[in-house]
Amino acid sequence: MTTVVKTEPQHRGEFLVSEANGSLSREVGTLSSGNVAKDGRVVKLVAGELVPATGSNASGVSDEAIAGIIYGDHDATAADLKGVVYIARLAEAKASAVVLHGVTGGGAAAATKAVTDALAKLNIVLR
Numbered sequence: 765m766t767t768v769v770k771t772e773p774q775h776r777g778e779f780l781v782s783e784a785n786g787s788l789s790r791e792v793g794t795l796s797s798g799n800v801a802k803d804g805r806v807v808k809l810v811a812g813e814l815v816p817a818t819g820s821n822a823s824g825v826s827d828e829a830i831a832g833i834i835y836g837d838h839d840a841t842a843a844d845l846k847g848v849v850y851i852a853r854l855a856e857a858k859a860s861a862v863v864l865h866g867v868t869g870g871g872a873a874a875a876t877k878a879v880t881d882a883l884a885k886l887n888i889v890l891r
Contacts, residue, residue: 774803774804774861775803776803776835776836776837777803777835777836778803778804778858778861779803779804779833779857779858779861779862780851780855780856780857780858781855781856781857781858781891782855782856783851783854783855783856784853784854784855788853788854789851789852789853789854789855790835790849790850790851790852791831791832791849791850791852792847792848792849792850793809793813793814793831793848793850794812794813794814794844794845794846794847794848795807795813795814795815795834795838795840795844795845795848796810796811796813796814796815796840796844797840797841797842797843797844797845798840798841799814799815799816799840799841800816800838800839800840800841801814801816801834801837801838801840801848802834802837802863803834803835803836803837804833804834804857804861804862804863805817805833805834805862805863806830806832806833806834806862806863806864806865806879806883807830807831807832807833807834807850808829808830808831809829809831810829813844814831814834814848814850816863816866817830817864817865817866817879818865818866818875830879830882830883830885830886831850831852832850832851832852832853832883832886832888833850833851833855833857833862833883833888834848834849834850835849835850835851836848836849851888852886853886853887853888854887854888855887855888855889856888856889856890856891857883857888857889857890857891858890858891859890859891862890864876864879864880865879
């Protein structure tokens with residue numbers, strides 16, 4: 765008999781531990797063209813559109829106008845994608861399931877702290 769092992773992928777919103785009643789925690793925005801954002805990715809606002817957060821900018825590590833955490837997988841490679849839901853406030857999220865930034869190596873720890881602090885200002889707590 766052969767044993768079959770199946771791995772279940774992450775489900776939409778699996779990064780959430782809790783959120784406010786109704787849709788109070790959520791906002792809808794436009795993902796800027798040329799970007800792909802997977803469920804649990806921290807996003808920032810640039811010129812009114814959502815883009816994945818990098819955790820740093822030209823002046824060093826900062827919170828980069830963090831907007832929240834993307835809910836679901838979204839692909840705006842070809843054009844702006846409207847109607848993208850993101851968690852903008854009043855929520856708890858699993859730290860292990862949230863992608864904070866793209867910074868690696870030197871500066872990653874500072875970037876993690878900056879993004880985590882920015883989320884905390886939105887009342888989004890990583891557990």
